[in-house]
Amino acid sequence: MTFRIGPVELDNSVFLAPMSGVSDQPFRRLAKRYGAGLVYSEMIASQAMVRANDKTQKMATNCEEERPIAVQLAGCEPEIMAEAARMNEGRGASIIDINMGCPVKKVTKGDAGSALMKDELLASKIVAAVVKAVSLPVTVKMRLGWDHQHLNAPQLAKMLEGCGAVAITVHGRTRNQFYKGQADWSAIRQVKEAISVPLIGNGDVEDIETAKQMLEQSGADGVMVGRGTYGKPWLPGQIAQYLKTGEVLPEPSIAERRSVLLEHLEMMLEHYGEYGGLRIARKHLSWYSKGLHGSAEFRSDINKIDHSKQVVARINEFFAPLLESAAE
Numbered sequence: 001m002t003f004r005i006g007p008v009e010l011d012n013s014v015f016l017a018p019m020s021g022v023s024d025q026p027f028r029r030l031a032k033r034y035g036a037g038l039v040y041s042e043m044i045a046s047q048a049m050v051r052a053n054d055k056t057q058k059m060a061t062n063c064e065e066e067r068p069i070a071v072q073l074a075g076c077e078p079e080i081m082a083e084a085a086r087m088n089e090g091r092g093a094s095i096i097d098i099n100m101g102c103p104v105k106k107v108t109k110g111d112a113g114s115a116l117m118k119d120e121l122l123a124s125k126i127v128a129a130v131v132k133a134v135s136l137p138v139t140v141k142m143r144l145g146w147d148h149q150h151l152n153a154p155q156l157a158k159m160l161e162g163c164g165a166v167a168i169t170v171h172g173r174t175r176n177q178f179y180k181g182q183a184d185w186s187a188i189r190q191v192k193e194a195i196s197v198p199l200i201g202n203g204d205v206e207d208i209e210t211a212k213q214m215l216e217q218s219g220a221d222g223v224m225v226g227r228g229t230y231g232k233p234w235l236p237g238q239i240a241q242y243l244k245t246g247e248v249l250p251e252p253s254i255a256e257r258r259s260v261l262l263e264h265l266e267m268m269l270e271h272y273g274e275y276g277g278l279r280i281a282r283k284h285l286s287w288y289s290k291g292l293h294g295s296a297e298f299r300s301d302i303n304k305i306d307h308s309k310q311v312v313a314r315i316n317e318f319f320a321p322l323l324e325s326a327a328e
Contacts, residue, residue, distance in 0.1 A: 003037060003222060005198065006137025006166040008068055008094050012037035012240035013222030014211070016229060017202060018072040018097065018141070026267035027233060027284070028066060030260065035237020037222075039069055043099050043107075046075035046084035070095035070139065074102060076111040078125045082133035089134045096130055098165075100142040100156075103175045114175035118146050120156050124163050131164030141169040141202070141224075144187050147176040151187070154194035161195050168195060169224055172203040172214075179227075188218035200224050208248060211239045231287025233260070254292075254326045258319040261288045262312065269308055278308055285315070292322060 003013035016023055016031040018040035023031075028039040071093040075081045085096045100123060102113030109115075116123040131138045140160050145151040157168045170191050172183030183203025192199045201220030205211045206228040215223065223243075229235050238249045252260065264284060269277035285302050289295040298318045305311050 003198070005038070005095055005139060008137055010037040010068060011035075012244060013198075013200075014236045014240040014243065015070075015200065015222065015224045016040060016236055017224045017226035018043050018070075018099070019226055021280070021283075022230070024268075024271070024280075025066070026264060026271055027229075028069070029267065030233035030264060031229065031236055032066070034234040035240050037236070037240060038095075039066065040097060041069065041071045043072050043074050043102060044084070044088075045112075046073045046081045047077070049073075049084045049087060050080055065092075067092060068094035070097045072097040072099050072141065073130075074099040074107060074112045076116065076122065076126070078122075078129035081126050082129040085130045085134045085136075085138075089136055093136060095137050095139055096134055097139045097141055097169075098127060098130060100140055101169075101171050101175075103143070103178045108175065114143050114146065117142060117152060117156060117175070118150070120152070120159060123156060124159050127160045127163040127165050137166045138164060139167040139169065140165045141171070143171050144174050144184065147174050150174075153187075154190045157191045157199075158194045161197050165197065167198045167200065169200040169202055170218075170220075172201070172218070183214075185214045185217035188214075188220060192219040192221075198222060202226065204228075205239075207235070208239055208242045211243070215243075231284065231290055233264075254319065254322045257288060258315065258323070261285060262315060264288075265308070265311065265315075274308055278306065278311065281311075285311075289318065292318075294318060294321075 003010045015038040016036045020042050023042050032039050071088040073081055073084050099113055100116040107113035142153055144153045153170055170188045172185050172188050188201050198221040200222040201214050201218040202224035205214055205225045211223050225236050241247055241249050265281050268281045272280055282303055286299040289298050301314055
C-alpha cells in the first residue's frame with residue numbers, strides 16, 4: 001500500500017501531524033519505527049530560522065537520517081519562506097509543507113498560519129515562491145476556512161494546486177473553532193472534489209475506527225493523526241496496518257509500554273539535555289500512563305521530580321505492580 005507525494009514514495013498513507021511541542025525528533029523516531037508512513041516536524045517559523053534562532057535550529061535538526069520527513073514552515077513573506085525552504089532542503093528534508101492552518105493568535109496576528117486563508121493572493125505567492133526555490137515536493141496544510149462564513153478551502157486548495165502544491169491536508173475545523181467541537185469530515189470531501197492531487201484528512205482521528213470513518217466521510221486519500229498520538233506513537237502504524245490488511249494490531253503490553261516510555265525519556269534527555277529534556281518529557285510521561293491504575297498519583301509525582309534518575313526509579317515503581325498483574 002505505497003503512497004506518493006510528488007516523487008516521494010511512502011510505505012503507507014497514515015502520517016504523524018506537525019504538532020508544536022510534541023512532534024520533535026524523539027517522538028518522530030518512535031512513530032516512524034512503529035509504522036507511520038510520513039512524519040512532520042514541528043511548525044518552524046521561517047523568519048526565525050533564516051535569522052538562525054537557536055530554538056528554531058534545534059527544531060530543524062538535520063533530517064537526513066529521518067527521511068522521509070516533511071518539514072513544516074510558517075510565515076507570511078514569500079521570499080523568507082523560500083529561503084527557509086532552501087535551508088531545509090539542504091538539511092535533508094524530503095517534503096516542504098506550508099502551514100496555513102495554525103489557529104494560535106500569536107501566529108495568525110502576524111498574518112501566518114490560518115490567517116493566510118483570508119488572503120488567497122498572498123497564500124498563492126508563498127506557494128509559488130517555495131515551489132520555485134526548491135526541487136522538493138511542496139504541500140500545504142489548511143483548515144476549512146477562517147470561520148463558517150468563509151469556508152474557502154476548496155477554492156484555495158485548487159489555486160494552490162495551480163501554484164505547484166502536490167498534496168493538500170485539511171483539518172476539518174475552521175480557524176475560529178480552534179480545537180473545539182467536532183471536526184467536520186464530510187466538509188473535507190468538497191476539497192477532495194476540487195483538486196486532483198492527493199488529499200489528506202485531519203482532525204479527531206483517535207483510533208482505527210475514527211480513521212475509517214474519516215476516510216469514508218471525507219473521501220480523503222490519506223490520514224493525518226495529531227492529538228490521538230499523545231502517549232501512543234504506535235497509533236499511526238496500527239491504522240496503517242488495518243487499512244492495508246484489515247488486521248487490528250493489539251495494544252502494546254504493559255512491559256512494552258514501560259520500555260517505550262523509558263526509551264522516549266532517554267532520547268529526550270539526549271536531545272535536549274538533562275534540564276530541558278526532563279521538563280519537556282513530563283507531558284509525554286503523563287500521556288503514556290493515561291488509563292493505567294495509579295496514573296493520577298504518578299503524574300503528580302513526575303511533575304515534582306527534577307532529576308532523571310529519580311524519574312526513572314518512579315517509572316519503574318509505577319509499573320512494577322502493573323507488570324505483576326499482567327503476569328498472573
